[in-house]
Amino acid sequence: MRRRRLDLSSRVLVTTAALITSAILFGIFFFLISDGVRVFGKISFEEFFFSARWYPTYEDAEYGILALLSGTLAVTGLTLAISIPLGFVSATFLAEFSHRKAHDFLKLIFELMAGIPSVVLGSFGLKYVSRWLMEFFPMKVWTGLNIFNASLMLSILAMPYFVTLIEDALKAVPVDQKEASLALGANTTSTVFRIIVPQARSGILNAIILGTNRIIGETMVVLMVAGGASMIPQSIFDPVRPLTAAIAGEMGEVELGSTHYYALFMIGVVLLGISLIFTVIAMRLKRGMRRC
Known part of the structure; x- marks a missing residue:
């Protein structure tokens, strides 16, 4: 009797927590979308999505x-x-080629990289990387705050994410397949790239999709080092203003209820839509991987 009550209480608690979490998420989606769509009462759908002129002030x-x-x-x-590429090579080395000490040391390095605050990386890119780019590419770079700078800093943030997820995907491949390949005379390198990697492709694609989602949603680094110019880039050394940077840089000063205010919320809806698309794709890949 007591066990039944405990089981019932646990189910009620878990269900309640799930419902509360779902309600909060749906509430966020509802208020974000309800404010965002109001922008189309003031400007056209075509102007918002197909014009490259972002001059809200x-x-x-x-x-x-x-x-x-x-x-x-x-x-x-x-x-x-x-x-x-760097994450894949690193994950493959950690999963299949590294010795215990090397594995532990490199895992520690990637864990430390994962713990670096994005504002610290942004500060580093702002002070040092921008100057180095101006010195090394004087004929191509007219500002050190550009796509290349932002991508370098974001790569440092994304690398640990890719390494961890890809390594997990490689290790999820059954050991007997690796052992069978080695028993037939194949060397380790051939086994890894002809047996293990193809078997782990769904997990690797899942890692790439989730990592892409993470990169798109990053704010502080791109706000600090992407350059802040609302222009269509022609080169990797051009400054840009990504969607997240526009929201973070402008929301604090925008007039409540203005067209600019609703436009920023609609940008949030666009980002939310991109995130949901990548999440759904990742979930479908994960289900496919489990069936295999």
Whole structure:
């Protein structure tokens, strides 16, 4: 009898906690969307999404987010191009090639990297990396605060994330498949890249998608070192103003209830939509991986 009561109490507690959490999340979504869509009562859908002119403080204000969106995509794309190969190689080494001491040492390094506050990385990029870029690329760089600087700093944030998730995906491959390959005469390198990595591809793709979600949502680094220019970039050395930087940099000074105010909330809705898309894709990949 007591056990039944305890079991019932546990179920009620867990269900209540889940309902409260869901209600909070739906509340956030509801209020964000309800404020965001009000911008379309003042400007057109086409102007908001397809114009590259984001000048909210001008007398004839314009609220096109195409330049902000292109800045987000440029920074995210370059960050992925840097961090995914490095993260994959590091994770493969940790999972399959490293000795115990080397594994523990490198894991410690990545854990320390994961603990670096983004504002510290932003400060480092602002003071040092921007100056180095100006010195090393004087003919190409007209400001050290640009896509490349932001991507380097974001790569440091993303690397531990990719390493951990990809290593977990590689280690999830059954050991007997590795042992069977080695027993047939294949060397370790061939086994890793022909047997283990293909078997772990769903987990690796899941890691990339979740990491991409993390990069897109990062705010402080891009606010400090991306340059803050609302322009469509032509080079990795151009300054940009990603979506998150626009919200963080402008929300504190915007007039409550203004078009600018609602436009920033709509940018939040866009970011939320991107995040949900990546989350759903990651969940579907995870289910597919479990079935395999």
